[in-house]
Amino acid sequence: xxxxxxxxxxxSDNNFEQCVKCTICTVxxxxxxxxxxxxxxxxxxxxxxxxxxxxxxxxxxSLKLCLNCKRCEVACxxxxxxxxxxxxxxxxxxxxxxxxxxxxxxNTDIVGTMASTFAPIVNPIVALxxxxxxxxxxxxxxHHRIFPEYAGMRFETWYRRYAASKQTDFKKHxxxxxxxxxxxxxxKQGKDLIKIMNAAGYGVHLLEKEKCCGVALISNxxxxxxxxxxxxxxxxxxxxxxxxxxxxxxxxxxCIFTIRDEYxxxxxxxxxxxxxxxxxxxxxxxRLIDSGKLKLVFKKDYxxxxxxxxxxxxxxxxxxxxxxxxxxxxxxxxxxxxxxxxCGIAGTxxxxxxxxxxxxxxxxxxxxxxxxxxxxxxATDCETCKWQIEMSTTKKVEHPISxxxxxxxxxxxxxxxxx
Amino acid sequence: xxxxxxxxxxxLSGLTCGIKLAEQGKKCAIVSSGQSAIHxxxxxxxxxxxxxxxxxxxxxxxxxxxxxxxxxxxxxxxNISRLVVEAPRLLDRAGLNFFGKADENHFVLTPxxxxxxxxxxxxxxxxxxxxxxxxxxKAVILxxxxxxxxxxxxxxxxxxxxxxDTQIKNFAMKEFEAIRRNPSxxxxxxxxxxxxxxxxxxxxxxxxxxxxxxxxxxLLPAVFGLFTKxxxxxxxxxxxxxxxLLPAxxxSVPGIRSQILLRKRFEELGGTYFLGDNVEEGTFxxxxxxxxxxxxxxxxxxxxxxxxxxxxxxxxxxxxxxREKLYEPILGLDIDGDxxxxxxxxxxxxxxxxYMHYGVKTDSGFRALxxxxxxxxxxxxxxxxxxxxxxxxxxxxxISLLTSLHVAEQILx
Ligand SMILES: Cc1cc2nc3c(=O)[nH]c(=O)nc-3n(C[C@H](O)[C@H](O)[C@H](O)COP(=O)(O)OP(=O)(O)OC[C@H]3O[C@@H](n4cnc5c(N)ncnc54)[C@H](O)[C@@H]3O)c2cc1C
Ligand code: SF4
Ligand code: SF4
Numbered sequence: 104x105x106x107x108x109x110x111x112x113x114x115s116d117n118n119f120e121q122c123v124k125c126t127i128c129t130v131x132x133x134x135x136x137x138x139x140x141x142x143x144x145x146x147x148x149x150x151x152x153x154x155x156x157x158x159x160x161x162x163x164x165s166l167k168l169c170l171n172c173k174r175c176e177v178a179c180x181x182x183x184x185x186x187x188x189x190x191x192x193x194x195x196x197x198x199x200x201x202x203x204x205x206x207x208x209x210n211t212d213i214v215g216t217m218a219s220t221f222a223p224i225v226n227p228i229v230a231l232x233x234x235x236x237x238x239x240x241x242x243x244x245x246h247h248r249i250f251p252e253y254a255g256m257r258f259e260t261w262y263r264r265y266a267a268s269k270q271t272d273f274k275k276h277x278x279x280x281x282x283x284x285x286x287x288x289x290x291k292q293g294k295d296l297i298k299i300m301n302a303a304g305y306g307v308h309l310l311e312k313e314k315c316c317g318v319a320l321i322s323n324x325x326x327x328x329x330x331x332x333x334x335x336x337x338x339x340x341x342x343x344x345x346x347x348x349x350x351x352x353x354x355x356x357x358c359i360f361t362i363r364d365e366y367x368x369x370x371x372x373x374x375x376x377x378x379x380x381x382x383x384x385x386x387x388x389x390r391l392i393d394s395g396k397l398k399l400v401f402k403k404d405y406x407x408x409x410x411x412x413x414x415x416x417x418x419x420x421x422x423x424x425x426x427x428x429x430x431x432x433x434x435x436x437x438x439x440x441x442x443x444x445x446c447g448i449a450g451t452x453x454x455x456x457x458x459x460x461x462x463x464x465x466x467x468x469x470x471x472x473x474x475x476x477x478x479x480x481x482a483t484d485c486e487t488c489k490w491q492i493e494m495s496t497t498k499k500v501e502h503p504i505s506x507x508x509x510x511x512x513x514x515x516x517x518x519x520x521x522x
Numbered sequence: 523x524x525x526x527x528x529x530x531x532x533x534l535s536g537l538t539c540g541i542k543l544a545e546q547g548k549k550c551a552i553v554s555s556g557q558s559a560i561h562x563x564x565x566x567x568x569x570x571x572x573x574x575x576x577x578x579x580x581x582x583x584x585x586x587x588x589x590x591x592x593x594x595x596x597x598x599x600x601n602i603s604r605l606v607v608e609a610p611r612l613l614d615r616a617g618l619n620f621f622g623k624a625d626e627n628h629f630v631l632t633p634x635x636x637x638x639x640x641x642x643x644x645x646x647x648x649x650x651x652x653x654x655x656x657x658x659x660k661a662v663i664l665x666x667x668x669x670x671x672x673x674x675x676x677x678x679x680x681x682x683x684x685x686x687d688t689q690i691k692n693f694a695m696k697e698f699e700a701i702r703r704n705p706s707x708x709x710x711x712x713x714x715x716x717x718x719x720x721x722x723x724x725x726x727x728x729x730x731x732x733x734x735x736x737x738x739x740x741l742l743p744a745v746f747g748l749f750t751k752x753x754x755x756x757x758x759x760x761x762x763x764x765x766x767l768l769p770a771x772x773x774s775v776p777g778i779r780s781q782i783l784l785r786k787r788f789e790e791l792g793g794t795y796f797l798g799d800n801v802e803e804g805t806f807x808x809x810x811x812x813x814x815x816x817x818x819x820x821x822x823x824x825x826x827x828x829x830x831x832x833x834x835x836x837x838x839x840x841x842x843x844x845r846e847k848l849y850e851p852i853l854g855l856d857i858d859g860d861x862x863x864x865x866x867x868x869x870x871x872x873x874x875x876x877y878m879h880y881g882v883k884t885d886s887g888f889r890a891l892x893x894x895x896x897x898x899x900x901x902x903x904x905x906x907x908x909x910x911x912x913x914x915x916x917x918x919x920x921i922s923l924l925t926s927l928h929v930a931e932q933i934l935x
Contacts, residue, residue, distance in 0.1 A: 125561070125562075125772070125773055126709050126711060126773055127556075127557050127561055127773055127778075129707070129709070129711060129712065130711045130748070130773065130778055135712075135715075136715060136719065139700030139701065140700075142707070143707060143712075145707075146707060176798065177797055177798030178556065178557050178797070178798070179556055179557075180555075180556030180557050180558070180561075180838070181556065182555070182556065182800075379820065379821070386822070389523075389822070390821075390822055393523060393524075393822065418798075419798065420818060421796055421798065421799045421816075421818030421819065422818065424523070424794060424796070428523075440789070
């Protein structure tokens with residue numbers, strides 16, 4: 104009786120007409136709380152859209168203050184895609200050309216390639232105070248920011264040299280979208296993933312050629328390039344998912360959110376054939392365990408007190424439950440949950456000098472919670488949240504996959520499915 | 523993903539049901555597609571305010587003569603008498619202090635300047651014992667310049683009937699300049715945020731003290747304490763006259779605080795609250811609901827021993843009416859209401875509208891019916907239930923609270 108008429112929420116394209124002006128979204132916007140120059144989600148989103156459709160001169164450059172955190176969308180009782188409306192308006196109407204700095208920040212893969220090649224030189228240089236001041240003055244990258252270090256050997260190189268050949272030993276297989284951060288800055292996270300997946304009985308493969316998901320290109324207004332990369336990635340995913348029947352997993356919540364939702368909503372790149380089987384590694388593992396197909400065995404002596412931070416895009420996906428459920432399976436973990444709040448970095452947003460104050464203001468309540476929670480470290484699924492929290496608190500941040508890898512008893516786990 | 527209990531809808535009924543179950547050690551999840559009707563709430567929970575157009579004095583007595591189909595009758599008078607004591611205690615444990623008696627309605631002053639009977643009122647607001655008198659003779663009504671969601675003239679008109687001499691004063695403060703620039707953002711929640719985060723309260727209280735000189739009482743819109751109730755308390759301590767807060771046009775500041783605190787309590791008890799997710803359908807087996815599927819979790823279904831449907835009324839899309847059909851959109855449950863759309867409306871707008879009584883059909887134990895048969899482990903609570911015109915009789919929150927606690931007891935049996 105119901106199917107023919109039921110309209111799910113969160114489904115139409117630009118559904119600003121569904122707004123009933125209740126202003127609930129404005130209560131939960133983290134920017135509005137600290138920066139009165141920002142008009143807020145209702146005004147920038149559905150209300151502004153009505154005006155912009157009449158005359159595009161109503162477009163207001165202050166919309167670039169939006170973090171695209173989508174917390175407004177999660178709260179809206181009427182399923183209005185406020186964040187999408189704002190981002191689409193920026194794409195359509197913004198006349199400001201991206202600056203050199205924005206291009207540098209946005210091209211995480213090109214800059215990463217150059218930097219990791221020269222990592223031993225680049226790392227000390229960007230860490231130097233005079234260099235940071237120069238970046239601040241010339242490029243308007245805030246000098247408080249500490250750049251993530253570049254790794255000497257890229258993940259892809261490491262994989263080809265040391266891991267690729269072993270992956271065919273397994274009966275079951277997945278592809279791994281590692282993203283720029285794992286490739287250039289933090290290969291360990293990719294290695295940890297391979298450790299877990301292998302222990303779970305899965306061979307891990309790289310896509311034919313992955314490109315940066317493009318999230319930073321989108322937020323810096325480099326839409327043409329973002330669209331090109333999105334099309335490329337969807338094709339690469341298809342080769343794995345459709346041709347080889349191999350799902351694609353990732354360890355970056357932002358990459359996977361961008362590929363699943365922002366490609367169709369903001370770039371108009373269709374992804375129907377790949378969307379359902381592109382997901383986070385923690386969700387993939389959870390499903391296996393939940394359906395009784397996998398059992399993980401953990402070391403007896405692993406003891407840690409950790410707090411989980413929900414990145415905005417995890418809040419929107421509703422998926423933090425998978426990561427926290429896995430963490431809670433580790434017997435030696437004393438788990439503390441943090442109130443779900445934006446950390447303020449929002450990718451490249453917080454790197455820009457003009458946003459520094461807003462960014463730290465947004466994150467402050469989270470930092471205070473972390474500092475007062477007496478934990479060993481913070482767990483989170485997003486790499487930019489990691490930079491932000493490590494820079495703004497005294498605590499280290501680990502990815503849930505790395506924590507699992509550390510706590511896992513590989514031999515005992517393998518024994519369970521090998522016999 | 524397996525839980526003991528899953529509740530569809532995170533409004534007043536879903537949350538209180540979840541809290542009661544979690545307090546008894548159940549592993550619960552609540553799925554809610556968006557924020558709920560609590561955001562619009564006036565500050566008072568009604569049990570039964572009106573009957574045959576008359577104010578109800580003693581709701582517990584009056585409930586006895588309601589029709590058998592009314593949710594209160596179906597919960598049973600004995601259960602009700604017990605649950606009306608339990609409900610405010612449960613709210614209290616969540617940090618929400620409500621006061622009032624189930625056998626004697628008190629009155630609150632509405633933004634229209636009318637005394638309205640109600641059951642429980644949150645401690646931000648003033649409870650009055652009589653509906654034909656106002657305890658003070660000279661009142662000042664204060665408002666923020668540019669704040670359009672508080673209709674001072676209505677309040678003034680209303681108070682005139684009680685022989686109160688009132689004066690309206692507007693004032694500005696520099697802390698509100700930023701939000702005033704944009705008139706559509708001068709809303710209660712944004713004003714409340716200024717008080718929550720900054721130190722505007724001291725200066726504000728000083729201003730109130732100056733402006734209220736020569737008056738016996740100060741009337742203000744309820745824009746204090748979005749995230750913490752201390753702001754409202756501090757204000758009352760700093761102002762040297764009695765302060766009467768009045769609800770402004772929603773969203774309501776005490777309402778949002780209530781939602782936040784109830785959710786927090788539920789989560790502290792170990793509950794999982796999925797916000798911004800939509801239950802799309804259910805899997806039934808042998809008259810049982812085994813699992814539900816949601817937008818965010820897709821093929822990973824949410825399973826539970828018992829489910830509670832608390833998806834709200836028309837406003838929250840718990841019940842949907844199209845031109846020709848009335849239906850329950852999530853699970854396709856039976857509806858208690860006329861299928862003939864001609865009968866939905868009474869042509870006289872102010873009459874008791876038939877459609878306002880419509881809701882999901884249940885058996886006597888509040889189990890949902892599907893194709894005429896009860897679903898053994900699916901219970902229904904709150905405004906998605908039929909059998910009452912909550913708006914007309916002033917019973918909205920009462921029905922939500924008492925049916926949800928009753929359903930929790932059925933599950934715990
Ligand atoms: C605007 C308004 C103001 C009111 N003010 C008062 C008042 O001041 N005092 C009073 O006594 N009564 C008031 N009422 C009466 C009100 O009905 C009850 O007080 C009570 O809030 C209803 O609670 P509920 O939990 O049953 O439903 P709701 O609060 O409507 O909650 C239902 C929830 O279910 C969610 N939901 C719906 N479909 C799905 C789905 N498919 N998947 C997941 N989640 C879903 C919705 O998003 C919503 O959050 C008011 C009602 C309205 C509409
Ligand atoms: S919460 Fe949704 S419906 Fe309410 S004002 Fe914001 S966009 Fe509009
Ligand atoms: S996406 Fe985030 S920053 Fe942007 S309007 Fe919504 S809540 Fe505010």
